[in-house]
Amino acid sequence: MAEVGGTIAAYRALLRAQARSQTAYRTSFVVDVLGNVGSTVFDVVTVLVIFGVTRELGGFTLRETLVMVGLSSCAFATADLLVGSIERLPRYVRTGLLDAVLVRPLGALPQLLLMDLPLRKVSRALFGLLVLVVALVSAGIEWTPGRAVLAVVAPLAGVVFFGALFVATATVSFWWVESGELANSITYGGRDFTSYPVTVFEGWFRAAFAYGLGFAFVSYQPALALLGRTDPLGLPSWAGWAAPAVALVAAAGAAAAWRTGVRHYRSTGS
Secondary structure, X not given: OHHHHHHHHHHHHHHHHHHHHHOOOHHHHHHHHHHOOHHHHHHHHHHHHHOOOOOOEOOEOHHHHHHHHHHHHHHHHHHHHHHHHHHHHHHHHHHOHHXXXXXXXXXXXXXXXXXXXXXXXXXXXXXXXXXXXXXXXXXXXXXXXXXXXXXXXXXXXXXXXXXXXXXXXXXXXXXXXXXXXXXXXXXXXXXHHHOOOHHHOOHHHHHHHHHHOOHHHOOXXXXXXXXXXXXXXXXXXXXXXXXXXXHHHHHHHXXXXXXXXXXXXXXXXX
């Protein structure tokens, strides 16, 4: 118990140090906090602009689509706040900072996340949550106990899914240091993909991203279950409740990839 308590205290010290360093210049921190809302605002505005010239998108109304936008924005923004800093792993590998992390008697992944936890992104996560709440309230959902539970579980599953995606794509840098653009195309591309009904996409692209990689279970399938709509693509109604299982599979895959990458890593220049 003493060892566990010491480990937790060490992680708390890392978090406090980050909080102190990032808030040392308060005006700059406040500006960063406000500025970070921008990307999520643009996601919502883009959908509103599209519906300015059409009444439906992929067979869904504005209010129905906003439920998907809310689920996607809330999940991605929160995952980016908690795990997104792992994108800096290529720099750690290149500069040798990872060597110093690995020799400490603490978990490498929690250290890396707490060393660069971007507290300025908390505004983006809160705005994403606000978008989700407003979308759910305005969508005219016939609430049941099951749907109320899904409204809480689905965004949490989305956070786990996107967090796993951040970790899994970052581990590629153990083999290919210049893999940052590839990782961004999947993580940020996945955010954009989940902001719209998957019915607007077609062919192999939809099959690969929506169901091959599991992005359909971040927002599209849970939104169908919440709205009580039948899937135009023919999946059964229970698919909307599969988000937690898909997220757990993604987390397990990311954990395996991380362990393999750390074992593969030798030192700077390897």
